[in-house]
Amino acid sequence: MAEHTQLIDAINIRTAVRAFDDEPIDDDMARQLTMTLEPINLLADLSIQLVRDQPRVFTEANASGHLTNAANYLAIVGPKNDDEAKERAGFYAERVVLTATLRGLGTLWVAGSWDREQAARHCRVSDSQELYLGVVIGYPANHLEYQAKSYEQLTEVQRTHRTSKTFEQFTPTMSDEERQSAPDWFKAGVEAAMKAPSAMNRQPITFSYNAADDTAAAHIDPTAGDEHWALNDLGIAKLHFQIGAGQGKWAWGDGGLFIHR
Known part of the structure; x- marks a missing residue:
């Protein structure tokens, strides 16, 4: 994967990941993601936030087997009652998703497979804002094996996964x-x-x-x-x-x- 660093490469290998390793996102990776988030939030007038180590947000989904070891997420926060902001949120948060994909992380957009109220307790949401959606993020299950796959193997997984x-x-x-x-x-x-x-x-x-x-x-x-x-x-x-x-x-x-x- 190392030689493929363009966003189109990320599109060609990204899949929806529902099973994660229990290895936490370390501080260095968190800093890299935060460095990606800061300019994007400024450009998009949003507040996309990385929240780590909060498995209670996914208690029900993890218990049912819909998700496995989900504990980290991107909280996508923006202005209330703003249709354009919701569209921008999809555009710019997916930009972060693709960057995370290139760094070997797995992601999954979530609308209902989380406890929204619990999620909101761990991020900053002002009175004029709302929590739109979330993106589960973390190392995919057996991530070392995943990272050892060639780009061609990963594109084939993407092509056939859904x-x-x-x-x-x-x-x-x-x-x-x-x-x-x-x-x-x-x-x-x-x-x-x-x-x-x-x-x-x-x-x-x-x-x-x-x-x-x-x-x-x-x-x-x-x-x-x-x-x-x-x-x-x-x-x-x-x-x-x-x-x-x-x-x-x-x-x-x-x-x-x-x-x-």
Whole structure:
């Protein structure tokens, strides 16, 4: 893994990790993650916080076997009643997830598999803020064996670890001819977004390409049944698309445009 250090590499090997080793995140790794969080929080106007060694937050999930040895998390905190902030939270917190992936850590976005009230006791949430979601983080089970795998082995694990919607399902408003004639950057962006996590694993985001002005658009699929977390999922999918497409920038919001540079 050491020779692969780009975010697109992280996209290609990231999987949802539910079983963790009981080895704690050490101070050095925590400092590295904090150094990543500080500029991202400043840029995003969020308060993403690393919380370590709080297994009580995951007591029920660990006891049921849904999770194993979950004890650390990223608390994703932002302004109350702010839809754009929720989208930014998905975009920028996933940036931290990908960085953690490159450092050999496992992650899992959680909406319901934790005790939210317990989680809020261990992070800073002001009266004007709320705790949106969490990301479980830690060393994957048998992590030394995991870290010894080649990049090619890890990409194969990523490819087969879950089912995914097809390219056609991610671009439902486009015809086969439009998909075929779309530029390579759009195709690469959608393929990266197909590997993105979503809070309820429903992949509720779709994309379209407009040849007239050479832009892409991202949309929340109202039929996916995941309206509560859709804005967060929109941000995650937009980040994956942007990394896959290369240089370019999104406008925030459902239907926001991506301009490739």
